[in-house]
Amino acid sequence: MHLEVNQVSKEFVTSRGPLLALQDISLHVETGEFVCVVGSSGSGKSTLLRLVAGLDLPTMGEIVVDGAQVIGPGRDRGMVFQKYTLYPWMSVADNVGFGLKLQGVPAAERRKQVQYFLNVVGLTRFAKAYPRELSGGMQQRVAIARALANQPKILLMDEPFGALDVQTKENMQTFLLKLWEETQTTILMITHDVEEAIFLAQRIYVLSAHPGTIVEEIEISLPAGVAEDLHAVKHDPQFLQYRQKITQDLRQ
Ligand SMILES: Nc1ncnc2c1ncn2[C@@H]1O[C@H](COP(=O)(O)OP(=O)(O)OP(=O)(O)O)[C@@H](O)[C@H]1O
Numbered sequence: 017m018h019l020e021v022n023q024v025s026k027e028f029v030t031s032r033g034p035l036l037a038l039q040d041i042s043l044h045v046e047t048g049e050f051v052c053v054v055g056s057s058g059s060g061k062s063t064l065l066r067l068v069a070g071l072d073l074p075t076m077g078e079i080v081v082d083g084a085q086v087i088g089p090g091r092d093r094g095m096v097f098q099k100y101t102l103y104p105w106m107s108v109a110d111n112v113g114f115g116l117k118l119q120g121v122p123a124a125e126r127r128k129q130v131q132y133f134l135n136v137v138g139l140t141r142f143a144k145a146y147p148r149e150l151s152g153g154m155q156q157r158v159a160i161a162r163a164l165a166n167q168p169k170i171l172l173m174d175e176p177f178g179a180l181d182v183q184t185k186e187n188m189q190t191f192l193l194k195l196w197e198e199t200q201t202t203i204l205m206i207t208h209d210v211e212e213a214i215f216l217a218q219r220i221y222v223l224s225a226h227p228g229t230i231v232e233e234i235e236i237s238l239p240a241g242v243a244e245d246l247h248a249v250k251h252d253p254q255f256l257q258y259r260q261k262i263t264q265d266l267r268q
Pocket residue numbers: 028029030035037055056057058059060061062063064208
């Protein structure tokens with residue numbers, strides 16, 4: 017898997033004239049990587065992810081996945097949004113299997129896949145439950161299972177934990193890091209949360225606002241002993257250095 021965003025700009029036409037949301041964005045994600053784009057509100061993060069998802073098209077530049085230009089949504093890119101986007105009338109299992117059903121995967125095979133991915137996100141016991149019976153964090157885990165069930169080349173995550181309370185958010189961050197390590201899923205995630213980005217990503221692009229431009233690319237390397245412990249890592253000198261640098265970049 018090789019995702020490339022090449023010199024992408026996006027201009028919106030608004031009632032107050034043209035608005036340049038993204039300017040000359042170039043980035044890449046390789047197989048198995050966990051990459052975060054961090055930016056403040058209005059820096060164009062959602063716009064960028066929508067372009068990668070193929071939900072909208074760039075004004076200039078191109079987005080390429082494994083040599084093919086993105087011209088619309090595709091199963092090779094799985095999406096997880098901030099708002100829970102589960103179908104309320106479907107059970108958890110049916111939500112996870114929905115994409116497989118659309119693809120025409122036979123019922124028996126579908127059941128196997130659904131079981132597998134529910135197990136991956138630790139929700140086997142809730143297969144028959146309905147979304148309204150689950151907490152926010154659990155619903156987001158179902159959404160992740162649903163995206164993974166389609167076996168995308170890359171998982172695109174738009175502030176997936178933005179709507180969760182602090183405790184649930186921390187649990188989900190730890191969960192996602194473990195899931196990424198175990199499944200070797202390629203992930204591109206956008207967030208405004210600098211600490212979240214440093215904890216999760218191997219590489220971070222910092223997006224500054226008006227217009228959205230990439231001002232920095234940072235490789236993250238944290239000491240093995242604390243890298244997977246969200247609380248310990250926040251006191252690590254290296255972590256604090258990254259945080260200071262990114263916070264400074266965001267203020268530019
Ligand atoms: N469809 C649209 N039409 C016009 N302007 C838009 C549209 N979508 C986004 N914008 C503008 O583009 C800019 C970037 O918006 P975007 O939602 O991508 O930012 P963001 O970084 O995701 O912000 P937030 O973190 O607050 O969600 C904003 O100024 C926004 O008003």
